[in-house]
Amino acid sequence: MTNQNTEVPEIREPLPQGNRTPLIAGNWKMNLDHLQAIALVQKLAWGLKDVRHDFSEAEVAVFPPFTDLRSVQTLLAADKLSLTLGAQDVSPHESGAYTGDISAAMLAKLDVRYALVGHSERRHGHSESDDTVGLKARAAHAAGIVPMICVGETAEDLEQHGAAAIPIAQLTAALAHLPQDAEFVVAYEPVWAIGSGQAATPEQAEEVARALREHLRELRGDDRAVAIRVLYGGSVASQNIAGFMRQPNIDGALIGGASLKVDEFTRIIQFKKHVTAG
Ligand code: 13P
Numbered sequence: 001m002t003n004q005n006t007e008v009p010e011i012r013e014p015l016p017q018g019n020r021t022p023l024i025a026g027n028w029k030m031n032l033d034h035l036q037a038i039a040l041v042q043k044l045a046w047g048l049k050d051v052r053h054d055f056s057e058a059e060v061a062v063f064p065p066f067t068d069l070r071s072v073q074t075l076l077a078a079d080k081l082s083l084t085l086g087a088q089d090v091s092p093h094e095s096g097a098y099t100g101d102i103s104a105a106m107l108a109k110l111d112v113r114y115a116l117v118g119h120s121e122r123r124h125g126h127s128e129s130d131d132t133v134g135l136k137a138r139a140a141h142a143a144g145i146v147p148m149i150c151v152g153e154t155a156e157d158l159e160q161h162g163a164a165a166i167p168i169a170q171l172t173a174a175l176a177h178l179p180q181d182a183e184f185v186v187a188y189e190p191v192w193a194i195g196s197g198q199a200a201t202p203e204q205a206e207e208v209a210r211a212l213r214e215h216l217r218e219l220r221g222d223d224r225a226v227a228i229r230v231l232y233g234g235s236v237a238s239q240n241i242a243g244f245m246r247q248p249n250i251d252g253a254l255i256g257g258a259s260l261k262v263d264e265f266t267r268i269i270q271f272k273k274h275v276t277a278g
Contacts, residue, residue, distance in 0.1 A: 015213065018226035022245065023185065023252035024269045025061040025086060025148070025231065026259025027116065028068075037068035038075055040262060045081045047266040055082040058252070060269055061114055062259070063088050066102055073110045086114035086148065089122060092135035094142075104143030115140040118150045118174060120191045130170055134177030141182045148185040148254070149174045151212070152234070155192040163190070163204060164211035171212060175219055186212055186230045187254040193234025195256060202243035202250075205232040209249035238267035245271045 032040060041062065048060070063086035064072050076083055091101035107115060116122075117140065118133035137147035151167040151174075167188055178184060188208050193200050200208075209230045216225040232244050233254030244250050258264045 012214075012217070015217065015222060015226050017248060020227065020229050020251045021056070022058040022271075023061060023229055023231060024058055024271070025063060025114070025187075025252065025254045026265055027063045027086075027088060027119070027233075027254055027256050028065065028260060029088070029121070029256055030065060031260055032064065032068060034068045034071040037064050038071050040260070041072055041075055041081070041083065042079075043262045044265065045079065045083065047262055048269065051266065051270055053266075053269060057272060058269060059084060061086045063114070063116060069107070069110045069112065073112075077111070084113045085111055086116065087112045087145075088116050088119070090115040090117065090136050090140050090145070090147075092132060092139050094139065104139045104145050107140075108143040108145055112145055114148050114185065115145050116150055116187070117147045118170065120150065120152055120189060120194060124191070130173035131177075133170070134174040137174050137182075137184065138177040141178055141184070146183050146185060147174075147178070148187050148231075150187045150189055150233075150254070152189040152191050152194075158190070158192065164208045167208055167212060168215050171215065172219065180220065184228065186216075186228065187233050188212060188230060189233035189254060195235070197235050199235035199237075199240050200232070202240075202247050205244055206247035206249055209247065213249050236268065238264055241268045241271040 061084040073085060087107045090104050090107060091098055093101060095103055117136040122128045137149055140147040151170040153163060153166040157166045171186060190200050212230055213225050216228055229251040230249055231252040231254045232250050236253045236255045237258050244253060258268060
């Protein structure tokens, strides 16, 4: 809420911490065919059972390539596994002459709960604009899928504008296309940290996550800002997950490379052990 009576910026009360369920999400990118996908998910499910993972303490989602979704969905349903399914992209269009696109309705039929929109590899490798990202988020929402809106600055942006300006601008542009009450997740992934082995520090990531949440207060109001999950992504591993999860505004992680290694991904999912131990 802006202060109408004075030019002095309003000093807002800090938000309450809220009760957000952490989300650990594995973005497989263009890796694993459908047979390898089944093998990985089976192994992951056994591993999580072995360590008695409590899914109410941390939700676990996998984002396989499109060609794997049906196989993974069938496995999750047959074995009643508590993992949730995500897609790496979604068409902004409902249906029609869009060769190569996959619609949100098709994904919803496969019990897909989340769809990544605006991943930096789509923004940069496929020239996706902020508008396209917003339209994709809207298409997902319209089909009952929760968009996971990815935002992040390049190394150049960081130098020129600081860490938070670009992520905030990207989020604002995407949300302009989403209804006020739409559910969504934000994934903050600094481009320079993706696949580089050089993660942001927990403090750097927290600073941007906090700025994004403060901005969400303006765009969606305090109640929604408290409820929305903000994830960090970029070179997350079992050695650094605890530092991120200790931050008050970071509610999980979006993990690339490390999500393809079952033991490592399982250790990341078990971050609570490291958080309380550390
Ligand atoms: P890495 O974990 O391999 O750095 O990838 C992060 C990412 O892009 C997840 O979407």
